[in-house]
Amino acid sequence: MxxxxxxxxxxxxxxxxxxxxxxxxxxxxxxxxxxxxxxxxxxxxxxxxxxxxxxxxxxxxxxxxxxxxxxxxxxxxxxxxxxxxxxxxxxxxxxxxxxxxxxxxxxxxxxxxxxxxxxxxxxxxxxxxxxxxxxxxxxVKLPKLHEKDIIRLDIDEVASLLDEVEQGDSLTLKQKTYHKKTKVRDLALLTLLLGTGIRVSECVGLNINDIDSKNNGIRIHRKGGKEVTVYFGDEVEKALSNYLNERNTIIPEAGHEDALFLSLQKKRMSVKSIENLVKKYAQLITPLKKITPHKLRSTYGTSLYRETGDIYLVADVLGHSDVNTTKKHYAALEDERRRSARNKVILREKNTKE
The missing domain is CATH 1.10.150 (DNA polymerase; domain 1)
Incomplete structure (x- = not known):
């Protein structure tokens, strides 16, 4: 198998x-x-x-x-x-x-x-x-749901998180021992999650040959088994390249030869291990926010929507089959954009004469 x-x-x-x-x-x-x-x-x-x-x-x-x-x-x-x-x-x-x-x-x-x-x-x-x-x-009537605030990292928190992954200054002495061995991997993994918005299960399933270095893309399998290519920017490309140089020197356990991200036991990382990894670093940066891999996905979706204003593009990149799912998650941002549009159309030029 x-x-x-x-x-x-x-x-x-x-x-x-x-x-x-x-x-x-x-x-x-x-x-x-x-x-x-x-x-x-x-x-x-x-x-x-x-x-x-x-x-x-x-x-x-x-x-x-x-x-x-x-x-x-x-x-x-x-x-x-x-x-x-x-x-x-x-x-x-x-x-x-x-x-x-x-x-x-x-x-x-x-x-x-x-x-x-x-x-x-x-x-x-x-x-x-x-x-x-x-x-x-x-x-039977379903219970009324109270809307929950979407938890995501702010721009400065994203930078602080990646800095912590790279430097490990706030880790305990025991954690720092492991950090020396996993720093390059951890930075590549978190940069990839934050830079593409892929699901943690999609990340776990990545193989080395799923990376298209020429076009800066990764091949992933969405829910239902659909195969798609997700593209990434220069920051992700650099972090992945550094990790691949290290990954190519590791001899994996039998059955895990193709896996991109390996644990210290040289086996494919599990969903749970990535969740724990995200939690470990995020708690150092923002202890009051419960950050999970899915929250990193929300962080990416928010950044992409703010930059493009294209809810359909966000839905496509995140792999939402229904754009209404995306709209529900980013409704507050949509309202923010609508408010910002109120003064965009000028009906009459202001009289500048004194």
């Missing part, structure tokens, strides 16, 4: 994981996952499986009929018999619960909304296939 591209390896691992998750659900659920396979990614289906697992555990805990049944004994007839009240009780249950390990689980608005959206898709599938007569999930 190591000969397959990284994104295909991940898809196979996700499919294997999904099959195990489906085994823990009622038997009829396998029809739902087969039915949505062609229009969803494996990661999306895994999220559905987790959400449905929570729903069925709720029914086993709270529903007097289903509480007497094992998971395999739950049928579509039981699902068809549920009401809007059951759905509303489930929403209440989601706010706070104990999981199987007696850990406290708290869901806020967005967490509840995602789980109810999963349930709506689940019910819609069987209702549209005429497998059930009732669709109480369709009648």
């Amino acid at each position: 190591n000969s397959l591209p990284y994104h295909e390896q991940q898809d196979i691992e996700n499919i294997k994981k999904l099959r195990e998750l489906i085994k823990s659900l009622p038997l009829f659920c396998s029809d739902f996952f087969r039915g949505i396979e062609q229009r969803t990614s494996s990661r999306t289906r895994i999220a559905y499986a987790y959400d449905l697992n929570v729903f069925f555990h709720f029914l086993q805990e709270e529903n007097p009929v289903i509480a007497k049944l094992s998971m395999s004994e739950i049928t579509l007839e039981h699902i068809d018999s549920l009401t809007v009240t059951d759905m509303e009780e489930y929403m209440e249950y989601l706010k706070y619960r104990l999981n199987d390990d007696n850990r406290h689980i708290i869901n806020k608005e967005r967490g509840i909304m995602r789980k109810i959206s999963s349930l709506k898709s689940f019910y819609n599938y069987y209702y549209q296939n005429e497998s059930i007569k009732n669709n109480p999930a369709a009648l």
Whole structure:
């Protein structure tokens, strides 16, 4: 399997994981996952499986009929018999619960909304296939979401972050020991994230031969497996070039020969390791902001929009399939641009005579 591209390896691992998750659900659920396979990614289906697992555990805990049944004994007839009240009780249950390990689980608005959206898709599938007569999930109102401020780095914070990566002055003595070994890699990685806005999963999946040094581009695989080329500027080119000189001297572990970014164990870096790397440096620069790789993506999108004013270009470069997604994230900037336009059109020249 190591000969397959990284994104295909991940898809196979996700499919294997999904099959195990489906085994823990009622038997009829396998029809739902087969039915949505062609229009969803494996990661999306895994999220559905987790959400449905929570729903069925709720029914086993709270529903007097289903509480007497094992998971395999739950049928579509039981699902068809549920009401809007059951759905509303489930929403209440989601706010706070104990999981199987007696850990406290708290869901806020967005967490509840995602789980109810999963349930709506689940019910819609069987209702549209005429497998059930009732669709109480369709009648449930989703919780009202309060808009959250988009967290991003300011221009001076971006410069300070890259300076810290390059110099490591604020790191602990132990961190400085590792920093000597990873400085060039870390600078290339963070410069790439900040200079292209690619997703952390896309960054993890990069191979050495995905870099087009001649045209300053990288080949990445977007969500759904679509292959695109993203272009970068001179700062990214310099940081990547320095790292490639170092990377070419490293002998990777078997199965990781093609990977661009390697860990100290000489294996392809994981999403988690890049998240920890970003967190380590960002906390030194802006401790009050919770900076993740996705926030670096938002930082790039903001800079690009401010420079170009082209929301469609931003959507295209970030890989948003719907420009409305982009508009939602950069609505405040759009409003700022509209306000700045108020004095751009002059109706009458001012009289300069005294």
